[in-house]
Amino acid sequence: MKLIRLLHLRTKLIASILLTSVLAVVLTSLALVSYDRYYQIKNVSEDMRILADVVANRSTAALVFADTHQAEANLIALGENPNVIMACIYDSGGEVFALHHFTQLDQKPCPVNASSSAMTIDDNIEIFAPIELDGLVVGSLYIDLSLLWINNRWQQQIQFIFIVSLLVIALAFMIARYLQQLLIKPIQKITSTARTISEQQDYSLRAERGVKDELGDMVDVFNDMLSKIQQENDRLGASEEKFRQLSTVSPVGIFQVDLEHKITYVNNRWSQITGMEQPHVSLENWLSRIRIQDRRRALKAWSALMQHHQDFVVEVGFEKGEDITWSIIEASVLHDGKGEVYGYMGAISDITDLKNAQLQMETLAFFDPLTGLSNRRLFIDRLEKAVSESRRRSTFIALLFIDLDQFKRINDSLGHEAGDQLLVEIARRLETSVRESDTVSRIGGDEFTVLLSDIDSSNGVRHICEKILTRLGKPIAINNQEVITTVSIGITLGPSDGDTGSTLMRNADMAMYQAKAMGRNNYQFFSEDMNQEMMGYLEIEKNLRASIKAQDEFVIFYQPKTNLSDGEFIGAEALIRWLPKGKDMISPDRFIPIAEESGLIVPIGKWVLRESCMQIKRLIDLGVWPEHAKVAVNLSARQFSDPELIHHIQETLQLTGCPVSILELEITESTLMGDVESAILTMRHIKEIGISIAIDDFGTGYSSLSYLKRFPIDVLKVDRSFVMDIPKDRNDMEITAAVIAMAHKLHLKVVAEGIETQAQLDFLKDNHCEYGQGYYIAKPMPMEQLEAYIGGQLLVGLPSV
């Protein structure tokens, strides 16, 4: 079979035709010859049988009457058939009665078993025929017939068949050669075309169609296939060209690796990024240039790709001298048409710039760009670490919360740039005040923290705080000016005060506020009392929320204001009082700062405004409220910055029906100093409505005269802290006098607060202060009393002032 497969098609074709023809001829001939032989033997047998019957019948009398001559004569008659060799007649006892040989050679005696009538065929035909008389067998006849003639005939036929077969082979060979030409030629043409295409890579060639049969169709199909291949080839070429162009201009380095780890293709960008020029370097060679820290990861990723076909993306650095080129390498497996992996393809991107930007961003994220100190985020992180470290090592840490006193004033007066310079200098001084192992951070505008680790005693902390206060207290030269700044420091110790970062931060904050409250430029350790106080704050805040919801636990007291020259009632300041159910009245000094801090001051302020308007409207309606008298309502800083403020005021006035002219809003000086321009704008809006504005607590907020000139205000209220020490403190008396004089210059009316003695009243009158307010004139009183107070004034006339 193997040999047959190796043969040429034409040989197979010729061989099959020849074989088929010869087989057909030989088999047919053999069948015919065999049939002929059988037929001949059958015929001869039948003829001889009949002849035997005739001779047997004829020999009956000869046998019966023992006439051997006649019997022999009968046998001789068989000689008519030249193939009869011998014939015998037996009597009833089986003895030979007569015999005759027809050949001279090889004469045999008659066979013994003469009684058998069976006919046997070998090279001879033996026929036994019974000789019967009247139904009784009286003997038998034996004839031996030679088949030599049939064999001769058979040999002749074989010879004839042989000759015919030779002729058939010759004829079939000629026909086969012709057919082979007919069949093989077109196939050879296709083969030849395919070979030429393969050698020359020219897909425009076509096989020639010579015939119109199935082979012609095959040529057509082959040519169609070529057209498709040509199209595909063109497309592939275009695609490859596109890929090459893309690859050339790609900002990404592209590479291909074969299964032997050879880099078989790279684009220019790859060479630029890796610094490797020649292609066909090994993958290992390339990867060995990855810096040692990333190499293991990169090799692991490659190994996973090669063994498990897992795509990967790794970020690695290549060292080029002192610089590092950061790259992202991506790679995946390449499959051929059968889905077999034949290599790997990947891309490399230079992310050095990105990486640098990321590092920068990380720096920004953790460090204050102005001072270079760690920022809040990094500080919190270090604090948490220090807390857990101290817990583990049973050491102490201290957290210092430092806030600059009056930083806003410096910022406002000298400008932000100066403020920044100040912060930088403070940062520098803080850093030099502590050990290198301690952490100094800027966690807010003018807020700094210092984390001291491994503290032995609170004395050590105290010493550092003293050092900080001293160093920071020294003058700082900014813009050719010497600025003196102080700080307030809150201190908390871990883990005794708290064992979490957030607790320590809160404690330190609390202690810092305590230091502020203690008059600034000092330090305070956190104590449990502070905590308790804070807890009290929280309690108050909670109750405040509940009371705001209920709205029936607040009342408004009114403190009358009078004209100092004639004692006439010119208005009253609305002051909130809080009467929680079942508890004593809580002082505004206690709950207002909490309300401010928590933002609850906004709903409270709204309630006060609405309630005051309603109540005064009622007095107006009753005819009690004097025509020019004003009710003054305090506006908190938060309320003042509320964008809805104007709308809300208008809504309240409309709702209550209170005339605009009787309303005065008191705004503290510090509120206005936050964002001066925006404050002026808001005040103008208020003025446009027709409401008068008073500056509260004047003298405490470091108002610049230039600003004051621009404020659209009507009244200045001199802070009680100045009035309080009159006439003992000459400074305060001079300031008060100057404020009154300045206000008059600005065409403002002045209200002095906190008048508690006749001497104060006299001094204010001497300095032409228009209006006064204080316990000496009238204490804050509920609505009913105010109604009576105004009524009494109207009836009695002027009080004795």
Next chain:
Amino acid sequence: MAKGWRQICFVPTFAALIFSCMVPVCHAELKTHQIKAAYLYQISKFVFWPAERKQVDTFQVCQLGPDSYGGTLQKMVGRTVFNKPVTIQSISSLQQAQSCHLLIISDPKSVPSDSLRKLVSEHSVLTVVDGSKHWDIGMVSFVLEKKRVRLHINLSLAKLSGLTFAANLLEVASEIHTDKK
């Protein structure tokens, strides 16, 4: 000679059986009478009688004159010819032979030829004689030739009596007489 006798002696076994010609007997000198008697029975098988002669109960073998078979004829009794049992009858004149199928004439000289011809032409009787000289009387003549019993046949006479002889019988006859002859 011995061979010829042996051959005769071996003539069909059934003949030997019929005539009790046993094998030991065959070795003895067989009497010509016995052979003739055996032949007589065999001849009846090669002769075809007209149909009307078969409408009888027996096949009658008649002997005219003295017994020339030495009493061996009795052996035929009990056998059949065309399925009719054989009977042996001695007659004294030709007139008695009208019903006979086979008539053995032991003294042919005493029988006038014309009378016989008349009898056979009217009654289909097969006549058997001994010797070659009386072929005009016997349709079958037993003739001893070279010490062998041979047959001479008168076909003309047989034809006259309406009898037909099988060709086989004619083949074994050493002499056949016809009208032409």
